[in-house]
Amino acid sequence: MGRLAHCMALVLALFCAAPLAAQSAAGPVAADRGSVVSPVLTIDSERVFQQSDFGQRVAAEEREKLSALESENREIEAQLETEERALTEKRAQMTPEAFRVLADAFDAKVQETRTAQDTKFRELSAQFDAERVKFQQAAAPVFEQLMREAGAAVILERRSVFASATVVEITEEAIALLNETLGDGTGAEDR
Numbered sequence: 001m002g003r004l005a006h007c008m009a010l011v012l013a014l015f016c017a018a019p020l021a022a023q024s025a026a027g028p029v030a031a032d033r034g035s036v037v038s039p040v041l042t043i044d045s046e047r048v049f050q051q052s053d054f055g056q057r058v059a060a061e062e063r064e065k066l067s068a069l070e071s072e073n074r075e076i077e078a079q080l081e082t083e084e085r086a087l088t089e090k091r092a093q094m095t096p097e098a099f100r101v102l103a104d105a106f107d108a109k110v111q112e113t114r115t116a117q118d119t120k121f122r123e124l125s126a127q128f129d130a131e132r133v134k135f136q137q138a139a140a141p142v143f144e145q146l147m148r149e150a151g152a153a154v155i156l157e158r159r160s161v162f163a164s165a166t167v168v169e170i171t172e173e174a175i176a177l178l179n180e181t182l183g184d185g186t187g188a189e190d191r
Helices: 003-026 045-051 053-091 096-150 171-182
Strands: 040-043 154-157
Touching: 040 096, 040 171, 045 053, 045 096, 045 171, 053 096, 053 171, 096 154, 096 171
Parallel strands: 040 154
Antiparallel strands: none
């Protein structure tokens, strides 16, 4: 058996042994918190964020702000189209040089507007990234509590784990405890 295969077999044995030992020692694993006993837990962090009250509030705020920005963009686009049509209509009554001055000014205005709107979008993205960081910081003590209750040394991202027993999956427990502890996170910075 190659060294890599031997290591994989050992990792799989550790993954399977702890949950099986916990099941046999305590009977079938209950669905309530604290029933999982394993040195390794897995979690779907994206699902935890999306389905927690905190994450749902952030997502709702993000949708609202992005919708407002898209609406603003449509209004600006309509205004610019109106200005462009008016400029095109004036062209026949102007010298090419005079028209070029107005056309260049209009192009500059379009570029400035585009830059301003792109900046607003980047600022919104930064706000939502900051909210996710705030969530991670506020959630850390909750994850530590779940680890203590399970006797775990580590929580791994479920998508990064090749195979594991479903008993070590704590996503639902994490969501429930986060909702109980943090709610929608509006006061998370005060905690």
